[in-house]
Amino acid sequence: MRRIKTTCRWAATVLAVASGTAQADIANVVSAGGSITEIIYALGEQHRLVARDTTSTYPKAAQALPNVGYVRALSPEGVLAMNPGLILAEADAGPPETLEMLREAEVPLVLIPDVPTSEGIAAKIRAVGEALGAGDAAGTLAEEVTVQMQAVAKRAAEVPEASRKRVLFVLSLQGGRILAAGHDTEASSVIELAGAVNAMDGFSGYKPVSEEAVIAATPDIILMMDRRGTGMAEDAAVLSLPAFAATPAGQEMALIRMDGQYLLGFGPRTAQAVTELADRIYGAADQ
Structure with missing residues (x-):
């Protein structure tokens, strides 16, 4: 597990989207991050996936996909072997050398903001949806999750x-x-x-x-x-x-x-x- 990023760091995170990647016809998606993979499945976009990282263990169907390694210790050779049309990765994916090699190979790479708050989850869902051209479905899911998290917050506030x-x-x-x-x-x-x-x-x-x-x-x-x-x-x-x-x-x-x-x-x-x-x-x- 990792130390969380500050709000300022999250706000400054830029989605590194190559031109033309945010389209509904993107295929050969590699997901590096368990929550990102979960979101892709929750959006019904799992048919695009060709590989996932070690942390992507849910849903169980994701485990049948080829494994490209741990999200913060990715091998560029392993990722590129999947012939990815798009890589969706958590903001602290790495190592930096791997990300640089992927960029040099001109593979579309989207770094998804990751802040452990209700707002952060909603933003993560919307970012994944935008990258996949599934913004409407992502907006709906983000709203559903926000309502659920509001109920969680209400319960916590009631504990003396x-x-x-x-x-x-x-x-x-x-x-x-x-x-x-x-x-x-x-x-x-x-x-x-x-x-x-x-x-x-x-x-x-x-x-x-x-x-x-x-x-x-x-x-x-x-x-x-x-x-x-x-x-x-x-x-x-x-x-x-x-x-x-x-x-x-x-x-x-x-x-x-x-x-x-x-x-x-x-x-x-x-x-x-x-x-x-x-x-x-x-x-x-x-x-």
């Missing part, structure tokens, strides 16, 4: 300040080191959207933290990506670690795991993901 749970997002525990999310991250944004508080707010981005820092953060809940089957420790093993065992989360055995792209992708399913997270933190809204 004194009742807000402190949530610690742990990106990884590799080698026994705790890599946690500070502010200016997708994880922090989704925690706040769910009506909770990011327990680790003394720094920006994703950084290693000490046992002492975790204990001092007093998290009520540990939030992690669900990577079962990849060697990730079971819940009890995680919560028994000294850093967590001494916290309210460890004492209450409170650990939530959710699919990373679903939780942090900030695409068409984000309202659903935030609602599920809020349900798991506070209980279903109708209870």
